[in-house]
Amino acid sequence: MIALVVSGFLGALLLGERRWPLRAATDDKRRRDVRNLAVAAVAGAGLACVQWPVSGLLTRAVARRRLGLLPRLGLPPALETVSAVVLLDATLTAWHWLTHRSELLWRFHAAHHADLDMDATTALRFHVVELVLSVPWRAAQVALLGVRPRPFRVWQTATMISILFHHANVRLPARLERALAWLVVTPRIHGIHHSIVTSERNANWGTIFSFVDRVAGSFRDDVPDTVTVGLPEQRDPEALRFRDVLAMPFRPDASHR
Numbered sequence: 001m002i003a004l005v006v007s008g009f010l011g012a013l014l015l016g017e018r019r020w021p022l023r024a025a026t027d028d029k030r031r032r033d034v035r036n037l038a039v040a041a042v043a044g045a046g047l048a049c050v051q052w053p054v055s056g057l058l059t060r061a062v063a064r065r066r067l068g069l070l071p072r073l074g075l076p077p078a079l080e081t082v083s084a085v086v087l088l089d090a091t092l093t094a095w096h097w098l099t100h101r102s103e104l105l106w107r108f109h110a111a112h113h114a115d116l117d118m119d120a121t122t123a124l125r126f127h128v129v130e131l132v133l134s135v136p137w138r139a140a141q142v143a144l145l146g147v148r149p150r151p152f153r154v155w156q157t158a159t160m161i162s163i164l165f166h167h168a169n170v171r172l173p174a175r176l177e178r179a180l181a182w183l184v185v186t187p188r189i190h191g192i193h194h195s196i197v198t199s200e201r202n203a204n205w206g207t208i209f210s211f212v213d214r215v216a217g218s219f220r221d222d223v224p225d226t227v228t229v230g231l232p233e234q235r236d237p238e239a240l241r242f243r244d245v246l247a248m249p250f251r252p253d254a255s256h257r
Contacts, residue, residue, distance in 0.1 A: 006160050013120040013168040022171040022187055022225060027116045027237045035242050036115070040124035042246065047131040054138045059149040068146020084151035085158055088141055089208045092159070095137050096205045105133065107249035114234040114248065118194050123167035127249060162208040166190035181221060185210050192223045196232045
């Protein structure tokens with residue numbers, strides 16, 4: 001059911017990108033889509049091999065043994081789910097910040113930022129090693145916060161929908177976009193984070209909720225819609241083929257933060 005919802009949402013975004021693009025494309029979209037989805041397939045396969053202990057065994061252990069913060073608070077189920085989603089999103093924002101600050105993690109996260117355009121397929125374009133390295137962090141999130149299976153599934157679904165949405169190259173009506181940006185991360189807001197300008201890239205770290213950045217003082221909405229996406233040292237589409245993206249973190253000249 002989750003896969004069906006996410007697939008339907010992705011299809012709607014792809015249609016929206018064709019009708020109401022936010023930014024003009026700089027690379028061939030069909031070629032990019034195939035490349036990004038191929039990278040995503042590798043990443044998804046790798047993650048599936050190591051994610052089960054977190055999404056299955058650990059969340060069940062939390063429920064059974066009442067581990068972590070949330071089970072001890074005695075919240076009603078709905079409020080516990082909302083609290084879990086907010087806290088997981090906030091701590092995921094911290095992980096995102098680390099992927100930019102750590103030289104090792106940035107080597108792998110840069111494969112996501114090197115995309116010369118940003119659209120819904122960019123949301124799926126993560127290096128397999130980055131996703132595998134994120135699993136211990138996810139385990140710590142679940143164990144310390146005390147996230148049970150159902151809230152974890154709700155968060156996973158909300159996160160995937162949000163990532164697809166805020167990476168989408170869709171121009172929303174200005175008033176709607178600014179209203180949404182008070183609560184959630186929008187395509188224009190996350191586009192700033194994908195800018196080639198370092199000071200702009202070091203902002204808007206959130207995944208679902210924009211108020212995480214507002215509280216942290218890292219929120220920006222003062223950048224034009226025409227932001228140039230990508231990394232300044234990676235501007236050649238011919239150097240960003242499928243095998244190049246997978247090999248990027250291991251090159252001696254890997255992108256610096």
